[in-house]
Structure formats: C-alpha cells, structure tokens
Amino acid sequence: MRQIDHFIVGGPGAPAARKGDIFDPNNGGVQAQVALGDAALLDKAVAAALAVQPAWAGTNPQRRARVMFKFKELVEANMDALAHMLSAEHGKVIADAKGDIQRGLEVIEFACGIPHVLKGEYTQGAGPGIDVFSMRQPIGIGAGITPFNFPAMIPMWMFGVAIACGNCFILKPSERDPSVPVRLAELMLEAGAPEGVLQVVHGDKEMVDAILDHPAIGGVSFVGSSDIAHYVYNRGVAAGKRVQAMGGAKNHGIVMPDADLDQVVNDLAGAAFGSAGERCMALPVVVPVGDDTAERLKAKLIPAIEALRVGISTDAEAHYGPVVTQAHKEKVEGWIARCAEEGGEIAVDGRGFTLQGHENGFFVGPTLIDHVTPDMDSYRNEIFGPVLQIVRAPDFETALSLPSKHQYGNGVAIFTRNGHAAREFAARVNVGMVGVNVPIPVPVAYHTFGGWKRSAFGDTNQHGTEGVKFWTKIKTVTARWPDGGGDGSNAFVIPTIG
Ligand code: NAD
Numbered sequence: 001m002r003q004i005d006h007f008i009v010g011g012p013g014a015p016a017a018r019k020g021d022i023f024d025p026n027n028g029g030v031q032a033q034v035a036l037g038d039a040a041l042l043d044k045a046v047a048a049a050l051a052v053q054p055a056w057a058g059t060n061p062q063r064r065a066r067v068m069f070k071f072k073e074l075v076e077a078n079m080d081a082l083a084h085m086l087s088a089e090h091g092k093v094i095a096d097a098k099g100d101i102q103r104g105l106e107v108i109e110f111a112c113g114i115p116h117v118l119k120g121e122y123t124q125g126a127g128p129g130i131d132v133f134s135m136r137q138p139i140g141i142g143a144g145i146t147p148f149n150f151p152a153m154i155p156m157w158m159f160g161v162a163i164a165c166g167n168c169f170i171l172k173p174s175e176r177d178p179s180v181p182v183r184l185a186e187l188m189l190e191a192g193a194p195e196g197v198l199q200v201v202h203g204d205k206e207m208v209d210a211i212l213d214h215p216a217i218g219g220v221s222f223v224g225s226s227d228i229a230h231y232v233y234n235r236g237v238a239a240g241k242r243v244q245a246m247g248g249a250k251n252h253g254i255v256m257p258d259a260d261l262d263q264v265v266n267d268l269a270g271a272a273f274g275s276a277g278e279r280c281m282a283l284p285v286v287v288p289v290g291d292d293t294a295e296r297l298k299a300k301l302i303p304a305i306e307a308l309r310v311g312i313s314t315d316a317e318a319h320y321g322p323v324v325t326q327a328h329k330e331k332v333e334g335w336i337a338r339c340a341e342e343g344g345e346i347a348v349d350g351r352g353f354t355l356q357g358h359e360n361g362f363f364v365g366p367t368l369i370d371h372v373t374p375d376m377d378s379y380r381n382e383i384f385g386p387v388l389q390i391v392r393a394p395d396f397e398t399a400l401s402l403p404s405k406h407q408y409g410n411g412v413a414i415f416t417r418n419g420h421a422a423r424e425f426a427a428r429v430n431v432g433m434v435g436v437n438v439p440i441p442v443p444v445a446y447h448t449f450g451g452w453k454r455s456a457f458g459d460t461n462q463h464g465t466e467g468v469k470f471w472t473k474i475k476t477v478t479a480r481w482p483d484g485g486g487d488g489s490n491a492f493v494i495p496t497i498g
Contacts, residue, residue, distance in 0.1 A: 009048035025091030028360030049168035057166035071191035089177035104156030111164035136472035138166035139218035148174035161467035233457035249410035256416035271439035332385030339378035404430035410451030
C-alpha cells in the first residue's frame with residue numbers, strides 16, 4: 001500500500017509508530033496510509049527550520065520573490081498531475097481540483113510582489129535631526145494547520161505569504177488528503193527555496209498540540225471546524241503565540257423579490273452543491289423574501305437540482321463527486337434526517353444515493369429542504385454536504401437578521417436588482433464577507449479572507465496585507481543624527497577623511 005511520509009530535512013528517520021488511513025472516496029476502501037507524527041518529529045523539523053531561517057530572512061526580498069515566481073511556474077506545469085492527485089484523495093471533480101490549486105496560486109502571485117508590500121514607513125524630521133522609520137521583520141518560524149476541503153489553496157494562503165516574508169514554515173495538512181501538500185513542498189524546493197524553508201509534518205491532535213506548545217514556533221494559522229479552531233486559538237495564545245484560527249460556516253443567500261431567479265438558480269446549483277457542498281464559502285441556506293418569491297424559486301430549483309449529475313471525481317460531466325469519507329456521508333445524511341424530524345419539508349432527498357459501478361463510494365445526492373426555521377438544530381449547525389435549506393423570510397429586515405444572528409459569520413450573499421437594498425444589506429449585515437449578486441464572495445488574493453463570530457478566532461485575516469501583518473512583526477526606529485559639529489551650533493558639517 002502507498003505510504004505517505006513527512007517531508008522534513010533529513011527525512012523522518014524511523015518508520016512511523018502510528019498511521020492514518022487515506023480512503024478512496026469514489027470506491028470506498030483504503031488507498032494509502034499516512035504517517036502520524038509526534039513532538040519528537042516536530043522537534044526535528046523545527047531544528048532544521050531554525051538552522052536556515054536567519055539566512056532566509058537575510059535573503060533580499062526580490063530573491064525570495066523569484067523563488068515564488070519559479071514555484072508558480074512549476075505548479076502550473078504540474079497542474080494536471082496535481083489536480084488528479086487532489087481529486088483522488090478528496091473526491092472533488094477535476095475542474096474543482098484545478099480551481100483549488102488556481103486560487104492558491106493567486107496568493108503566490110500576490111507573494112511575488114512582496115518587495116513592494118514589505119516597504120516600511122518613513123517620517124523625515126519627526127524632531128530636530130530625528131527621523132522615524134519602520135520595518136517589517138519575519139516572525140521566524142510559522143506553522144499552518146489545514147482542513148481537508150482545500151488541500152492546495154489553504155496551505156498556499158499561508159505558506160505563500162509567510163515564506164515570502166522571510167519565515168520558515170511548517171505545514172500540518174489534513175491527514176485525510178495529505179499528498180498534494182507534500183508535492184507542493186517538493187516543488188518549492190525545486191523552485192529554489194533552501195531546504196528547511198518549507199516542511200510538512202503529518203498528524204492528528206497529537207501533532208497539533210505539539211505545534212501549539214512548541215516554544216520556537218512564533219505564529220500558527222489554522223483553518224478547520226469551529227470547535228477545534230477555538231481550541232487551537234486558546235491553546236496557542238496561552239503558549240504566547242500569535243494565532244489566527246478560521247472556523248466553520250453557514251452562509252446565507254438572500255433572494256429579494258426583484259432578483260433574476262434564473263441566475264439565482266444557476267448560482268445556487270454551483271454554490272450549494274459544487275464540491276459536494278464541502279466548502280466553507282458554500283451557500284447552504286437560501287432565504288427568499290416573501291412567499292411568492294419562495295414559491296417561484298422552489299419551482300425553478302427542484303428541476304435544476306434533479307438535473308445535477310453526481311459522478312466519480314474524474315467524470316468530466318459530473319457536477320460534483322463523493323464526499324470525503326463514509327463517516328462524513330453518514331453525518332450529512334444524519335443531518336437531513338434530523339432536519340425532517342424537526343419539521344423541514346424534504347423537496348429533493350439525496351439520501352441512499354448509489355452510483356452504478358461505485359456502490360461503495362461516499363456519494364450523497366443533492367438535497368433540498370423547505371420550511372426550515374431558525375430554531376432547528378440542522379439550521380444552527382454546519383452540515384458541509386450537498387444540502388440546501390430554504391428559510392422563508394417575510395421581509396428584508398427579517399432576511400437581514402437571519403445571517404446577522406447566526407453563530408457563524410463567514411460569507412453571505414444578496415441577490416437583487418435594487419442598489420439601495422444591496423448597499424443597506426452590505427453595510428448592516430453582521431458577517432465578514434459579502435456578495436452582491438455574487439454567490440461565493442471569496443475575495444481575490446490581494447484583498448483578505450476572513451469571517452466573523454464563530455467563523456474566525458483572532459483578529460487578522462488570511463492573505464493580502466492582513467496576511468503580511470500576521471507573518472511579520474513591525475519594528476519602529478527613531479534615529480537622531482546630530483549635526484556632528486560638536487560645538488553646539490547647528491552648522492551642517494560633513495565629515496572629511498584624512
Ligand atoms: P477539522 O477541524 O476536522 O480539521 C482541521 C485540522 O484540525 C486538521 O489538520 C486536523 O488534523 C486537525 N484536527 C482535527 N481534530 C483535531 C483535534 N481534536 N485537536 C486538534 N486538531 C485537530 O476540519 P475538516 O473537517 O478538515 O475541514 C472542514 C471544516 O473546515 C469545516 O468546518 C469548514 O467550514 C472549515 N473550513 C473553514 C474555512 C474558513 O476559512 N473559515 C475554510 C475551509 C474549511
């Protein structure tokens with residue numbers, strides 16, 4: 001069976017005492033095993049990072065940027081192979097796998113401009129003969145702990161910026177689909193990053209705890225589910241680190257009566273069901289404003305959802321593939337059952353879906369549930385599957401209050417032709433990322449990504465200038481250069497030689 005090992009300087013040394021199974025989502029069963037590391041293995045990686053970090057920080061920013069340029073070229077040249085590797089472990093279709101890699105590469109493109117972004121501030125003459133300037137210095141060694149659902153993009157959000165800023169980076173990817181992160185680290189080495197600048201350690205809670213407690217790691221970026229994000233934030237901060245920890249989501253799409261419903265249905269097909277709903281920026285809740293809007297929307301949604309093609313991840317015609325594991329399939333189907341028990345009306349039921357020839361694959365059919373209400377557990381919690389819930393709102397204010405009062409505040413969208421309604425909504429909604437007629441409002445790489453409430457702990461977003469802020473410390477120098485005359489006068493004296 002294929003074995004996936006840590007990517008650290010000098011290699012792991014000894015065979016792993018513990019291993020995790022990597023499933024084949026298309027067919028069920030185990031396709032590979034990943035080594036699960038511990039504190040001793042992390043120590044090795046940290047020692048290697050410490051050895052190289054001063055030289056990497058001292059490498060001028062344009063040389064660091066050149067490594068990023070080269071890395072981007074290499075990833076592009078390997079796009080097909082990476083996308084297939086990603087799809088085989090995650091289950092997302094090849095087009096989505098390429099999107100995952102491409103959105104990560106956009107952060108690498110941002111990192112190629114790091115010399116410009118790292119320029120400090122300068123004040124001449126803050127006092128007599130006094131100048132003040134600031135510089136951004138790397139925090140040293142950063143770590144990233146990432147989820148299964150974007151095994152290329154999210155690691156690149158983190159290490160792209162951190163490494164360009166002069167840090168060494170230790171990545172602990174999801175143990176469910178760890179192959180692509182290792183391949184990215186290999187390509188970074190090939191691009192010219194010195195050994196030890198990017199290392200990958202695999203593991204579960206044991207490795208996460210070792211990272212959070214390690215005194216030489218200065219900052220930890222986490223993306224995953226909210227309870228674990230909260231835990232990671234608290235433990236990391238208690239150990240004196242800076243921590244940003246992004247959590248789960250339950251994003252709403254508000255549909256005003258004047259919205260273009262054909263466009264909305266098209267957008268929802270992608271945003272609610274694409275990647276089997278396993279996106280933190282998916283749109284699993286739709287809020288039609290007014291019963292008439294709800295009825296018209298539902299009439300269009302049902303045939304569109306029934307027409308979605310569920311297939312294996314390499315099926316070029318498939319709209320989406322399997323979910324990541326059998327356990328996750330059961331969890332999603334459990335939430336559908338729970339929602340029905342709570343009073344939701346199932347309009348399209350995806351439970352029990354099987355794909356001919358792939359009967360053991362982890363497939364869930366597309367599901368639509370109407371008359372979902374805010375008091376239901378299945379509404380309050382993240383389902384993370386191909387399930388769309390309809391919550392009807394009588395008016396704009398009620399629709400605005402739903403995502404605003406929800407425990408999660410990652411993304412939200414409004415569909416309308418009314419500029420005033422959209423403007424009001426964007427200004428007042430209590431959510432971090434807003435789309436206006438844009439179903440998945442993931443900001444471009446030179447802006448920043450981050451939710452509010454239980455969708456993010458810590459106060460700095462991912463990538464863009466916020467990412468640079470997170471991965472650097474600011475130092476401010478106040479310098480006084482007296483005239484040098486020594487006679488107390490203000491005479492301007494240039495030192496002479498000889
Ligand atoms: P997860 O929380 O199970 O795992 C995330 C990481 O935490 C993994 O590296 C995992 O090894 C580690 N981990 C798991 N259990 C742990 C424990 N008990 N203690 C310490 N570490 C532990 O998340 P997942 O299932 O891989 O990913 C899906 C979740 O991630 C969803 O909730 C989704 O909304 C969220 N997500 C959020 C964003 C965002 O930017 N807000 C982006 C993508 C995914």
